Amino acid sequence: MSQPTFYVSPEQQIKDRAEFARAGIAKGRSVIVARYDGGILFVGENRSKSLHKVAEIYDRIGFAAVGRYNEFENLRVAGIRHADLRGYAYDRRDVTGRMLAGAYAQLLGAIFSAVMEKPYEVEMVVAEVGLTNEQDEIYRLSFDGSITDEAQFTVIGGAAESVATAMREGYSPNLGLPDCLRLARSALVTDPRGGTESTVDSLEVALLDRARPGNRKFRRLSLDEITALSKPSTKTRATRRRAPKQADSGE
Numbered sequence: 001m002s003q004p005t006f007y008v009s010p011e012q013q014i015k016d017r018a019e020f021a022r023a024g025i026a027k028g029r030s031v032i033v034a035r036y037d038g039g040i041l042f043v044g045e046n047r048s049k050s051l052h053k054v055a056e057i058y059d060r061i062g063f064a065a066v067g068r069y070n071e072f073e074n075l076r077v078a079g080i081r082h083a084d085l086r087g088y089a090y091d092r093r094d095v096t097g098r099m100l101a102g103a104y105a106q107l108l109g110a111i112f113s114a115v116m117e118k119p120y121e122v123e124m125v126v127a128e129v130g131l132t133n134e135q136d137e138i139y140r141l142s143f144d145g146s147i148t149d150e151a152q153f154t155v156i157g158g159a160a161e162s163v164a165t166a167m168r169e170g171y172s173p174n175l176g177l178p179d180c181l182r183l184a185r186s187a188l189v190t191d192p193r194g195g196t197e198s199t200v201d202s203l204e205v206a207l208l209d210r211a212r213p214g215n216r217k218f219r220r221l222s223l224d225e226i227t228a229l230s231k232p233s234t235k236t237r238a239t240r241r242r243a244p245k246q247a248d249s250g251e
Contacts (some may be wrong), residue, residue, distance in 0.1 A: 017119045021143035024121025030157030033121040033125045035173045036180040040127045043184040046204035054206045056093050056218035058083040067122035074189040097128030101139035109145025123156040124226035129208035162190045178229045
């Protein structure tokens, strides 16, 4: 006796696959990628010291991702190989963030539309630091291959909307590194998967540092550096100590 065949419309298949991928991504804690006056900052809550969410891809290009680790790690390695091959065959200047983001978008789109394959449960960012602040580029990629060019900052992960709202309250692309890091750290507290306080030892922080000598601009910050940068500035502490005087009403 033959088995009955059930028909599922293409629209329903796409909807089901998208819901499946979003559910996996929603389990991940947020990562913030933001421009500051000296480059691009990556900040995420990650209690693992070896399984990184943020990494270097090529000279001026960084990578951040949330979701299923084995899947975005495969994407990271594929991106490095693609960039190395292009840089070797042509020129290092031909390896750009836009090129790499386009390659990732094609790969994710092909996987998402393949009926016999499980969609990747990942959301990721490709960022490239330019020679000037105006030349910095941040690209956000979704599980279905859609790509967005972000002008100032972006947030990925399950609580991206609430974290992004907190970032907007005090963000400016001209912020210095300490101020940008403190703002990102306070915004991450709004992620319900995190604690009420984002401790320094739970943060993964890296930079694409425009001023770093040589071709490679990616740098991962140590715990001591994160601690020093997270401290309130002397000016802020002094302002807090000086309470504003009440005006005399004359009554």
